Amino acid sequence: MMAAKRLVINGDDLGLLPGIDRGLARAAGEGIVSSLSLLANGPAFAGGVEFCHSNTDIGIGAHLALVEGRALTTWDDGGMGRGQQNLLPVDYRQFIRDYTLRRINLQRVTAELRAQLERILGAGIRPGHLDGHQHLHLFPPLAPVFAGLGREYGIPALRLPRLNGPGDGICAGWKGRLLRLGARHSAGAYGDFFTRPDALLGTGCSGRLTLDAFRRLVKAFTDGPAETAELMCHPGEGSATTLRASLQEAGYRSPWDFHWATELDLLCSGEARRFVESLGVDIVTYRDLDGVRDSGGAGQ
Numbered sequence: 001m002m003a004a005k006r007l008v009i010n011g012d013d014l015g016l017l018p019g020i021d022r023g024l025a026r027a028a029g030e031g032i033v034s035s036l037s038l039l040a041n042g043p044a045f046a047g048g049v050e051f052c053h054s055n056t057d058i059g060i061g062a063h064l065a066l067v068e069g070r071a072l073t074t075w076d077d078g079g080m081g082r083g084q085q086n087l088l089p090v091d092y093r094q095f096i097r098d099y100t101l102r103r104i105n106l107q108r109v110t111a112e113l114r115a116q117l118e119r120i121l122g123a124g125i126r127p128g129h130l131d132g133h134q135h136l137h138l139f140p141p142l143a144p145v146f147a148g149l150g151r152e153y154g155i156p157a158l159r160l161p162r163l164n165g166p167g168d169g170i171c172a173g174w175k176g177r178l179l180r181l182g183a184r185h186s187a188g189a190y191g192d193f194f195t196r197p198d199a200l201l202g203t204g205c206s207g208r209l210t211l212d213a214f215r216r217l218v219k220a221f222t223d224g225p226a227e228t229a230e231l232m233c234h235p236g237e238g239s240a241t242t243l244r245a246s247l248q249e250a251g252y253r254s255p256w257d258f259h260w261a262t263e264l265d266l267l268c269s270g271e272a273r274r275f276v277e278s279l280g281v282d283i284v285t286y287r288d289l290d291g292v293r294d295s296g297g298a299g300q
Contacts, residue, residue: 015048035059040116059285131159138182171204198226207258236260
């Protein structure tokens with residue numbers, strides 16, 4: 001008898017806003033979300049930590065951010081006018097441009113990522129996996145930094161699909177090509193230390209996951225060569241207008257064209273759960289993937 005395929009359903013941005021934290025808590029408590037990624041520089045970090053300590057069965061990862069919001073360290077922006085507010089680049093495009101123009105160096109990046117990991121660990125949380133906000137851990141010049149810190153802090157798993165091409169779950173179009181290129185050129189830096197899922201689902205509908213898209217992604221996973229996968233999602237509670245306004249007030253300047261409440265309804269729906277069960281897929285955490293050492297969660 002063949003082993004069941006295993007799917008990590010991971011909610012990003014725990015610690016970003018109270019409304020997003022409430023949505024993630026509901027998606028994990030009432031829905032099918034099995035894992036969350038904690039944002040160390042998020043305005044609602046304290047609430048995210050409280051959730052982690054109260055829900056030790058949920059997998060917790062470190063969602064390390066080099067774009068959006070405010071840095072934990074002194075972030076010199078190379079004279080671009082953001083330094084007074086300690087604002088990180090607005091998105092991955094601006095980060096890559098600033099890096100290419102040598103306004104950002106790896107020493108500064110390492111210091112910021114280390115500060116974020118230290119904040120998570122200092123709150124009593126041991127991350128079970130690592131990923132980067134806007135997938136910057138797949139930007140090849142940064143991969144050795146992420147990999148080195150992951151090894152140093154003993155974080156056993158990573159959001160980086162082992163497959164690269166058919167069956168990897170990555171979306172089509174320019175975004176998919178960019179992610180595959182980054183994954184291909186970053187894989188060597190990460191080596192064999194980290195446990196990785198075979199596939200990564202949801203990159204093409206980030207913040208806009210619907211029931212139809214969910215069914216399509218999970219069915220393609222079960223029909224394809226991957227045995228393990230992560231489905232990334234972004235549930236939240238409250239109107240999109242209110243959440244976007246709160247993000248703007250907190251220094252987040254990208255458009256955030258997300259439909260958080262729609263994703264929350266989907267992830268808490270009986271339809272989504274029944275569909276996964278009908279395909280014989282096990283919903284797991286990163287701790288349950290092959291090779292992951294005992295890590296992840298609060299106080300472990």
